[in-house]
Amino acid sequence: MAGGTEEQIRRAAVHLFATRGFHATGIRQLAEAVGINSSTLYHYMGTKEDLLFAITQDSFRRLIDAADRLSPDLNPQVRLCGLVYLHVWSHATHPEETAVVDNELRSLDGDRLAQAVELRDRYEGLWASVIADGCASGTFAVQDPRIARIALLQMCSGVAGWYSASGKTSLRDLTTTYAQMALSLLSCGRDYRTIERLLDDLDLQPVVAAAWPESAI
Amino acid sequence: MAGGTEEQIRRAAVHLFATRGFHATGIRQLAEAVGINSSTLYHYMGTKEDLLFAITQDSFRRLIDAADRLSPDLNPQVRLCGLVYLHVWSHATHPEETAVVDNELRSLDGDRLAQAVELRDRYEGLWASVIADGCASGTFAVQDPRIARIALLQMCSGVAGWYSASGKTSLRDLTTTYAQMALSLLSCGRDYRTIERLLDDLDLQPVVAAAWPESAI
Amino acid sequence: MAGGTEEQIRRAAVHLFATRGFHATGIRQLAEAVGINSSTLYHYMGTKEDLLFAITQDSFRRLIDAADRLSPDLNPQVRLCGLVYLHVWSHATHPEETAVVDNELRSLDGDRLAQAVELRDRYEGLWASVIADGCASGTFAVQDPRIARIALLQMCSGVAGWYSASGKTSLRDLTTTYAQMALSLLSCGRDYRTIERLLDDLDLQPVVAAAWPESAI
Amino acid sequence: MAGGTEEQIRRAAVHLFATRGFHATGIRQLAEAVGINSSTLYHYMGTKEDLLFAITQDSFRRLIDAADRLSPDLNPQVRLCGLVYLHVWSHATHPEETAVVDNELRSLDGDRLAQAVELRDRYEGLWASVIADGCASGTFAVQDPRIARIALLQMCSGVAGWYSASGKTSLRDLTTTYAQMALSLLSCGRDYRTIERLLDDLDLQPVVAAAWPESAI
DNA sequence: CATGAATGAGTGTTCATTCAT
DNA sequence: AATGAATGAACACTCATTCAT
Numbered sequence: 001m002a003g004g005t006e007e008q009i010r011r012a013a014v015h016l017f018a019t020r021g022f023h024a025t026g027i028r029q030l031a032e033a034v035g036i037n038s039s040t041l042y043h044y045m046g047t048k049e050d051l052l053f054a055i056t057q058d059s060f061r062r063l064i065d066a067a068d069r070l071s072p073d074l075n076p077q078v079r080l081c082g083l084v085y086l087h088v089w090s091h092a093t094h095p096e097e098t099a100v101v102d103n104e105l106r107s108l109d110g111d112r113l114a115q116a117v118e119l120r121d122r123y124e125g126l127w128a129s130v131i132a133d134g135c136a137s138g139t140f141a142v143q144d145p146r147i148a149r150i151a152l153l154q155m156c157s158g159v160a161g162w163y164s165a166s167g168k169t170s171l172r173d174l175t176t177t178y179a180q181m182a183l184s185l186l187s188c189g190r191d192y193r194t195i196e197r198l199l200d201d202l203d204l205q206p207v208v209a210a211a212w213p214e215s216a217i
Numbered sequence: 218m219a220g221g222t223e224e225q226i227r228r229a230a231v232h233l234f235a236t237r238g239f240h241a242t243g244i245r246q247l248a249e250a251v252g253i254n255s256s257t258l259y260h261y262m263g264t265k266e267d268l269l270f271a272i273t274q275d276s277f278r279r280l281i282d283a284a285d286r287l288s289p290d291l292n293p294q295v296r297l298c299g300l301v302y303l304h305v306w307s308h309a310t311h312p313e314e315t316a317v318v319d320n321e322l323r324s325l326d327g328d329r330l331a332q333a334v335e336l337r338d339r340y341e342g343l344w345a346s347v348i349a350d351g352c353a354s355g356t357f358a359v360q361d362p363r364i365a366r367i368a369l370l371q372m373c374s375g376v377a378g379w380y381s382a383s384g385k386t387s388l389r390d391l392t393t394t395y396a397q398m399a400l401s402l403l404s405c406g407r408d409y410r411t412i413e414r415l416l417d418d419l420d421l422q423p424v425v426a427a428a429w430p431e432s433a434i
Numbered sequence: 435m436a437g438g439t440e441e442q443i444r445r446a447a448v449h450l451f452a453t454r455g456f457h458a459t460g461i462r463q464l465a466e467a468v469g470i471n472s473s474t475l476y477h478y479m480g481t482k483e484d485l486l487f488a489i490t491q492d493s494f495r496r497l498i499d500a501a502d503r504l505s506p507d508l509n510p511q512v513r514l515c516g517l518v519y520l521h522v523w524s525h526a527t528h529p530e531e532t533a534v535v536d537n538e539l540r541s542l543d544g545d546r547l548a549q550a551v552e553l554r555d556r557y558e559g560l561w562a563s564v565i566a567d568g569c570a571s572g573t574f575a576v577q578d579p580r581i582a583r584i585a586l587l588q589m590c591s592g593v594a595g596w597y598s599a600s601g602k603t604s605l606r607d608l609t610t611t612y613a614q615m616a617l618s619l620l621s622c623g624r625d626y627r628t629i630e631r632l633l634d635d636l637d638l639q640p641v642v643a644a645a646w647p648e649s650a651i
Numbered sequence: 652m653a654g655g656t657e658e659q660i661r662r663a664a665v666h667l668f669a670t671r672g673f674h675a676t677g678i679r680q681l682a683e684a685v686g687i688n689s690s691t692l693y694h695y696m697g698t699k700e701d702l703l704f705a706i707t708q709d710s711f712r713r714l715i716d717a718a719d720r721l722s723p724d725l726n727p728q729v730r731l732c733g734l735v736y737l738h739v740w741s742h743a744t745h746p747e748e749t750a751v752v753d754n755e756l757r758s759l760d761g762d763r764l765a766q767a768v769e770l771r772d773r774y775e776g777l778w779a780s781v782i783a784d785g786c787a788s789g790t791f792a793v794q795d796p797r798i799a800r801i802a803l804l805q806m807c808s809g810v811a812g813w814y815s816a817s818g819k820t821s822l823r824d825l826t827t828t829y830a831q832m833a834l835s836l837l838s839c840g841r842d843y844r845t846i847e848r849l850l851d852d853l854d855l856q857p858v859v860a861a862a863w864p865e866s867a868i
Numbered sequence: 869c870a871t872g873a874a875t876g877a878g879t880g881t882t883c884a885t886t887c888a889t
Numbered sequence: 890a891a892t893g894a895a896t897g898a899a900c901a902c903t904c905a906t907t908c909a910t
Binding site (some may be wrong): 222253254255256257260261 | 893894895896897898
């Protein structure tokens with residue numbers, strides 16, 4: 001359950017970067033959290049920024065991998081629910097990792113920031129095309145699709161900041177609630193049960209299991 | 218247009234804290250941005266953290282002042298549009314200040330964090346009561362009012378991160394669009410023109426002029 | 435009773451230099467103790483070191499003035515008692531000033547240190563000659579007159595560190611006790627009452643009144 | 652002869668604290684004296700104050716250890732000579748360390764000052780009891796035993812300020828002279844040779860060798 | 869594989885002092 | 890007579906990182 005030293009470092013970094021912030025996290029704190037000397041860290045990583053970069057890349061790639069697994073044949077309503085599900089699920093189950101990605105990209109230098117932004121743009125492009133498709137087919141109706149996309153992503157990402165698995169809201173309820181709000185925002189309101197069934201039918205467990213292999217759900 | 222030194226420091230701090238983050242902002246960078254020696258800073262401020270605290274307190278208070286000016290006699294739909302307007306307007310016109318408030322509270326020490334959180338809770342309480350009223354009266358319909366509130370606030374705060382007054386979206390369009398999305402999310406979809414008129418009638422210019430006196434809009 | 439600003443500064447400096455030390459005393463602390471702005475200090479003084487120098491010079495000169503007033507016609511035993519009286523009396527009634535002189539000379543730069551040391555040497559020379567006279571006349575008997583002088587001065591100076599006028603020992607008892615110990619150390623033990631009478635007859639009140647005019651005793 | 656880096660730091664600190672004072676000694680001066688970078692200091696010590704505290708604790712403990720080795724069976728006259736010997740010997744051979752202890756305690760913060768004062772009180776208690784015993788048995792006769800104790804300690808500590816091993820006074824003469832003066836002060840004058848023999852018989856070399864192991868004398 | 873030692877650059881903050889007003 | 894503004898140097902201390910062992 002402990003994992004290799006490299007994995008422990010990664011985990012400790014995610015935790016510290018998320019709670020204190022990248023710049024407020026010292027290399028010695030990180031080493032102490034892992035239980036090793038700070039010099040030893042450098043056997044397993046490059047610079048502190050390398051570590052941040054690796055974390056963000058992994059996080060983005062997992063999310064993109066999962067989203068890419070959504071069949072393009074599905075209709076926009078279902079695909080949107082799928083995107084919401086994956087985004088909310090990942091932010092609820094990996095709140096620290098996603099918080100780092102959402103808040104600490106600015107600590108990357110030019111090149112790496114560009115790479116990260118590229119991945120983010122690719123991911124947001126998936127949302128953009130679903131929304132565009134839905135608007136084109138008349139399923140969705142919004143004043144400004146771009147603003148709607150930004151609003152939806154922001155709203156879903158917020159989950160990382162407050163959701164607790166030990167609270168009264170189950171992951172299933174959480175994802176369904178967000179999917180329902182998302183559809184409503186797009187003027188495509190649906191009944192809660194309907195969305196529940198829709199997500200059940202979509203059955204994204206294999207997708208998340210593939211993209212986040214460490215979580216046995 | 219320059220303002221007193223104290224004001225310049227405040228502005229530079231807001232800018233740097235927003236773009237680089239509190240911990241990544243050095244006291245010397247701040248001084249350089251103002252064009253003074255780093256030791257001179259300390260004639261105008263206490264510690265760096267005092268500065269952050271003052272920024273957050275002011276920002277919160279302005280937002281709360283404005284929101285408090287919304288008449289409680291208005292119906293929930295109108296009050297919600299008003300809250301959205303004020304929130305989005307302030308985040309669009311003061312994106313750096315609001316970004317600092319939204320991202321850097323954790324850099325405050327215990328006592329001050331508590332004070333800031335208290336203000337935030339008061340503000341969020343205004344949203345909670347509007348949503349509750351709307352749900353009670355049947356105007357709004359959501360699966361979970363608390364989650365809806367969090368989602369709405371998150372989505373509106375996002376504006377600080379992307380909106381540019383020089384882009385193609387006017388402040389008027391921006392606020393109307395967000396109000397429309399908010400109502401839709403609460404299962405209370407309304408026509409764009411309807412909301413436009415609603416906000417015109419509400420006439421919040423005096424409110425924002427009172428709460429943010431420096432901005433002549 | 436407050437005195438002019440200059441006098442207040444002097445007093446505050448003596449107090450702070452004595453309790454915290456010269457280097458640990460900030461110019462702002464000093465100003466605050468006087469109740470003025472730190473810039474205003476510089477209307478009344480030169481540098482911080484000037485202040486220290488002035489304090490030490492005054493203190494030394496008062497002590498030397500007093501000691502010089504002891505008639506050279508008196509016998510060594512009486513003159514020694516007189517020196518002890520003046521030294522102990524000044525250290526008991528001006529403990530902070532004398533503590534500064536005894537502990538902070540090293541904070542003076544070369545020139546001024548030399549001036550201070552010169553005064554100190556002149557003062558110690560008075561003790562040396564009394565002891566030498568007493569040894570020559572057979573009144574005193576010590577293994578090493580120089581060491582005896584150093585020991586006596588050190589022992590008498592210690593009074594500044596512990597004596598409190600509000601304690602159970604009166605100034606009269608204090609000075610008499612030290613005079614007795616000094617004579618004993620010089621192998622010239624005398625009865626307590628004898629020394630008491632000796633000091634009464636010597637009547638040094640006019641001497642201290644002349645050298646320390648501010649103290650009405 | 653150089654010793655480990657830690658030992659060099661300790662020695663340099665003792666030297667600088669003694670000559671310049673704690674507050675007048677910069678961390679960079681200290682590092683320079685050792686020949687290392689100022690940041691490297693922090694591999695070997697905590698804060699500057701930690702260093703001062705360690706120095707004072709060690710010094711006090713050595714002196715107390717030595718004094719505790721004096722048999723309580725000895726008569727007051729001999730025990731007093733022993734205390735004087737150890738005190739003078741330590742101040743003559745470790746003048747800088749003892750000067751730091753005697754002058755810089757005030758630079759310690761509350762807790763540590765209290766700890767240091769406690770040790771000092773324990774040590775002075777040893778002197779107090781010897782003096783009390785001698786007065787009770789009639790060996791000593793003083794007007795005020797407490798004042799006598801203070802005077803004796805002060806006079807003996809002064810040695811740190813002037814004695815030089817390269818001068819004309821040997822350590823043996825120095826200690827004997829002080830012991831003789833101390834006894835005289837207590838109205839228990841003894842011949843110089845007598846005290847010399849007394850100290851020879853007491854043979855404190857093993858005691859100092861045990862308490863100050865680094866000095867091969 | 870792991871660490872102690874080392875460092876230059878940097879941290880936020882305070883220093884004594886000057887000067888225009 | 891008094892001060893607010895200003896500064897360069899210094900303060901104690903921490904930073905991320907390297908490297909020999």
